[in-house]
Amino acid sequence: MAPPQRSPRPAGAAGRPRHLARTAAALAAALSLLSPLGAAGIAAAAAQETPAADVEVQVNTQASLGRLTDTARGVNAAVWDSHMNDPEVAALMKAADVGAMRYPGGSYADIYHWQTHTAPGGYVAPGTGFDAFMGTVRATGAEPILIANYGSGTPQEAAGWVRYANVTKDYDAKYWEIGNEIYGNGHYGSGWEHDDHPDKSPQEYARQVRAYALAMKAVDPTIKIGAVLTAPGNWPDGVVGAGDPGDWNHTVLSQVTDVIDFVSVHWYAGGSDTTADAALTRLTRLPGELREVRNQIDRYAGADSPRIGIALTEVNTNTGGAMLTARPNGLFAADAFLTALENGVFNVDWWNTHNGADRITTVDGETDYGDMGMLSSGGCTGEVCEPAPNTPFHPYYGMKMTSELGTAGDTLVPAVSSARDVSAHAVHRRDGRLSVLLINKNPDAARTVDLAYTGFTPSAATPEASRYARGDNDVTDVTGSEASASRVTVPPYGMLAVTVTPRPGTGPEVxxxxxxxxxxxxxxxxxxxxxxxxxxxxxxxxxxxxxxxxxxxxxxxxxxxxxxxxxxxxxxxxxxxxxxxxxxxxxxxxxxxxxxxTGTPSDAPCAVTYHPDTGWGNGFVATVTVRNLSDTPVTGWTMDWDWPTDGQSVSSGWNATFHQTGRHVRVTAPEGAGPLAPDGASTASFGFVGANDGPNPEPTTFRLNGAVCSGG
CATH class of the missing domain: 2.60.40.10 (Immunoglobulins)
Structure with a gap:
């Protein structure tokens, strides 16, 4: 039968795909990087008054967002992909500084048996076995991220794979996930992930993670074991199955933090609005969702939390089959990689290396093949065919642009833009240079950007500059004599990276x-x-x-x-x-x-319990209970809290009156409510239906009539 050109996708909820005063003063200089002009054009431009910049970007090298790891940039590879190990793949990935390659391919991982190179119920392409894959990994200079078969495998089969990889073949495969999207095994009603276990609950997955970790680390105790979590704010986050003590993440983490080394989450922009602008805007949710993953790990791992990393092992837009190979998805790829790395993630893996043609549309004047791959597979949809296999699509160049910023060990530093349609990311290199990537998401207008620095003094030397924009066939060197100190112009729907050298005798390197x-x-x-x-x-x-x-x-x-x-x-x-x-x-x-x-006072005059009863990804039900711990009754009470994120709100409630302004919620006692008795002798409870556009962290502080309450 003909090889499939794309992996299956689940129907069902949310259309889920299957698959981070003593300081130096701010210093600014003038830097202008213009598109190449003829001599007459340059002279004419110089004669005109310099227009004001319309965007300001502030970069602070005295704050760190973490270090780039050697596995920072990654891609997925699937055993059904006949082009997975083409020599061109390793060459292209090496050129983009790809440091991780994930195998054997999303949901296929839960039907794939490494030793026999079979996937019952699915197609396995010739030449895609583990050793062939490792040949591509080594030619790329990357590390493998391997998914042990949870759905139809066993701890013993996984341990055998570790033995073959790291003892027999000396591949030194460090990162091992236990299954793919196991929460999609039907336990919550929507099932796309294969799972032969009679018990499909998060408790059983946690028990099996412990068994897999024990068996696999008995072979090689140096490997890193990863458990699968849902992305906060994405189905089935918040859903509590029958008989479960909590939702997937809280149940799993409560049982496995002592045996895992990282967690694996997937994030797709998705949504009912399939426009490029909508997908690019949805990236603003990602920092909060990653922060909530870390909060959950903190809750259950305590002081051991910093040892447990976060890997974003699948990311893409998945906007209804549109905008996948087009230019805006290249902008999305660069923005997503760096946004995740800035928010505590050590590895980001694009879905997929090749995926296959699907829905044909036109985006930004170009054919979009509806392909979630970075490289063409050469497939067709009807009479419309992709370019030759391994032709890079725009997302590949988006990832490649991120490699212009630095390599493993360099420091991610804050860069904040004054404009919503211009993203800024920065890396302070170990040699003292500072690289800034600017992403202009405006399709119609170039944006002029003023750069200002805290903790960094730029030299007068011409900065290095590279660009990927309309008309460029690859990342293009645009370093030129026009570049001076601290202003750049970014083309519409374009990306520009500048690398500035420090003034001699300044910077942390001295x-x-x-x-x-x-x-x-x-x-x-x-x-x-x-x-x-x-x-x-x-x-x-x-x-x-x-x-x-x-x-x-x-x-x-x-x-x-x-x-x-x-x-x-x-x-x-x-x-x-x-x-x-x-x-x-x-x-x-x-x-x-x-x-x-920080916590809440132990001697507070009141105590509040906030209990999320159930959820469905973008909505939830919660119950709040308050006790008066003071020595006098409280009559006519009000309760106040602030939501941790902008996307949280109260939709309707009972046993109280609710009012929300911005993030602030005020709840007042219902008419006729009696006083709250002193010394905790009575309680008042109210509930509500809430909505969340993104993560749904619990409020941290409650106030009863203005007094801060303790939790619990």
Whole structure:
């Protein structure tokens, strides 16, 4: 039979696809990068008054968003893809600095048996076996991410694969996921993932993860085991199955954090609006969803949480089969890779290397083949055929543009744009250079961008620049004599990367102090947080800085390696970095970040329990119970809280009156309600139906008549 050109997709819920004061002052200079002009055009342009920039981007090298890993950029590979191991694939992926390749391909992983190279019920293309795949991985210079067969496999089969890979063949395969989208096994009503286990609950998956981890690490204790989670705000997040203690993520994490090393989540822009602008806009949800994944890991792993990484092992738009090979999906790819890496993810894998033609549309004046692959498979839809196999589509060049920013070990730093249709990302390289990628999502107008820097002083040297925009057949070097200090012009629907050198004698690379270790939260109360970190050689003191966007401010200073931050609001979230200062006052590079949330007072005059009863991805039902712990009755009460994200709201409720303004919710006691008795002798409960466009984290602080309550 003919090989399938695309992997199956599930019907059902949400159309789910199967498949992160003492600081240096801000310094700015003028930088202008213009499209190539003839001599007469350049002279005419120079004679005109320089127009004002319409976008401002602030870059702060004194705050870290984490380091690029050697597995940062990845792609998926599937055993049904006959072009998976073409020599051109390794060459193209190497050119884009791809560091990870995931195998054997999404949902196929749960029917694929590595030893026999078979997938009962599916098609396996010739030449796609494990050893052939590893040949491509090694030719690329990447690491494999392998999916152990959970659906029809066993812990013993997975352990045998580890033995073959790392003992027999010495492939040193480090990352092993247990199954693919196992939450799609029918337990919640929609089933696209194969699962032979009679018990398809999250409890059984957690039990099996422990069994797989035990068997596989008995062969090679150095491997990393990953468990599958749902993306917060995406079905079936929040859904509680019959007899389950909670939804998928909370049930699984409550049982496996001691045996796993990372979690695997998938994220597709999706949605009923299939326009390019809608898909690009949906990326604004991703940081909050990844933050909620980390919150969930924190909740169950506690102090061990930093050891557990997050991998975004599938990402794409999946906008109804449209905008998949077109230019806006290239912009999406670059933006998605870097947004995830900036928000705590160590690996991002595009779905897919090849996927096959589907719905034919026209986007930005070009044929879109409805193909979720980065490279053409050469397939056809009706009489419309893709270009030759392995021809790169726009998403490939989006990923390749991200490699212009830096390599493993370089530091992601905040870059904040004043315009919603211009994204900015920045990497401070180990050699002191600073690279900034600007993505113009406006299809009709070029955008002029002023760049400003905190903690970095640019030299007067011409910056390196590369571009991918209309008319470019590849990432194109546009370094030219027009480039000066701190202004660039980004073409419509285009990407521009600039790399600026520091002024000699400036920057952390000249400091005698090394980089401090990542801070750890030793203790937290409702108003304090005690942090500690590994010291840095050459340091005479340490500065603790809090960050909001690209802005940082000093919150602590010490000559030791710990500090207690005081006077913090209850239930507030803080992101901090530590910098070391040498004897001359020169600052090191910032540590990796720590984000923590303060608690609620233990001696509060009230206590609140917030209980999410059920959910369905973009909506939920919750019950709130309040007790008066003071020694006097409370009559005519009001309850206030703030939602952690913009997408959360109260739709309707009972046993109280609800009013929401922005993120703020005020609940008032129903008419005729009696007083709340003192000393916890009585409770008041109310419930509501809520909506969430994105993640649905629980509120952190509740106030009864203005007083902060404790939790529970």
């Amino acid at each position: 400091s005698a102090a090394g980089t401090p270790g990542t801070p750890r939260l030793e203790a937290v109360t409702d108003t304090t947080g005690r942090l500690s970190w590994a010291g840095a050689p050459g340091a005479t003191r340490y500065l603790v800085q809090e960050r909001d966007g690209a802005h940082t401010w000093l919150v602590g200073e010490t000559t030791g390696t710990s500090v207690t931050l005081r006077n913090l609001p209850p239930g507030s979230t803080h992101t901090v970095n530590v910098l070391a200062s040498d004897a001359s006052g020169r600052l090191s590079a910032p540590s990796d970040p720590l984000t923590f949330t």
